[in-house]
Structure formats: C-alpha cells, structure tokens
Amino acid sequence: MPCIRSAQTNSVPVPELSKSKRKKPADYGLYLVTDRDLSLGRSHHEVVAAAVKGGVSCVQLREKELDTRDLIEEARHLKQLLEHYGVPLIINDRVDVALAAGADGVHLGQKDMLLADARRLLGDGALIGISAECAEDAVRAEKEGADYIAISPVYASATKTDTAPPLGLSGIGAVRKLVRLPLIGIGGINDANIADVVAAGADGIAVISAIVAAPSPEEAARLLRRRMGRA
Ligand code: TZP
C-alpha cells in the first residue's frame, strides 16, 4: 500500500538561521495573539494582515493543536507578511518552531521551557516574553532576563478559563511598581476597558477575541488603538 503524504518540502522560502546578538527594538503597544477557533473561518494571514493595518504592533502565533511542520509553515507565512510591516512575530511555547521559522522570539508560560534554556538556544537577539500571574512571577522574569512580561488575567476571559483569578486594575498597578520591563496586560480586554488597563500602568495590551473574532479585525485594532490613546 503506497502511503499518501502532504508536501515533504518547504513551500515558503526558508530564512537564513541567525542568532543575532543585537536585539531589534519592539513595540508591544497593541499585541495580537492568534486563535484559529475564534477567527470566524478566516486564515491567520488574513486576520493578522488586517489587524496590522489597523495598528497592531506585535503578533504572537498561538497554536496548541497544529502538527509541528504545519506550525512551522504557518509561522514562516506570517513572518514573511510581518517582515514587510516591521512587526515582530513571537511564537507561543515553541522555541524549536521559532528557530526553524526565523521568528523574532517566543512567549513562554510558567510550565514551558525555562527562560535561561530558551535564551541559550535563541540567543540574546531574540525577544522572550514570560506569562506572569502574580507579582512573584513578574519579578523573577525580570531578574532572569525576559524582554517583556504578559500579566494575566487582567479580567476574566472566555477565551482562556484555566487561569488564576483576575488581577484587576489594582493588581496591574501593584506589579507595575515592582518591575521596569514592558508590562503587557492580557485577559478580557476590549475597547471598553483598554484605557483603564493602560491607566493602571500597562505599557501594552494583548488581545485575542477583541480582534480575531471581530467582523473587521482592521477596524477593531484601529478602535483599540484610539481608545488606548495611541492611535
Ligand atoms: N492568557 C491569559 S488570558 C488569555 C491568555 C492567552 C486569553 C486572552 O484572550 P481574550 O479573548 O483577549 O480575553
């Protein structure tokens, strides 16, 4: 029986592997995290292209289900698109995928690869973000050399429910006093509350549903930008 397989070669140009020591400056202001299930049948490429036109300044590819080779291919497609706009691409969880796809960095949770190991593999030029659910997580991430901290959940979110209790605005304010790294709020943030989260001390705002599930991701991103006062 012959076995039928999908493409065994790369269909997207493969970038040179480089472990640059120079970190490119990143703008985490409006940070989009992808979610295939919430994208109303649209591709990541379509959603991300529109969102960037609307003002998204950083993109994280978050895919929990895709096979590794499909994930690398997806990442390369997005990298090609985002390179054009000068917007960094961060890969959720997967240091190997970030390396293979020539992405700008990774985003790691408290149970993912240790920051020091990721740094050793990716080099000083990579952007490494850490998820923090409390002040201790945030302070440790800063001490260990993270590039930014995503603090969550700010509010309860239907997109991710296996989280710590929401920190609220007072929680953001408390963590803000303890770390100097860029602090990105995530969880339940939308155009109605984004300004409050910024006022509480967040340098950037990360969203999933407010952009990917919107009828127009471009308009949604533009409105979020306007509301955060950084159009
Ligand atoms: N991490 C903490 S909350 C969350 C993640 C990935 C989900 C955020 O999604 P939404 O739709 O912006 O609330």
Ligand code: MG
């Ligand atoms: Mg993770």
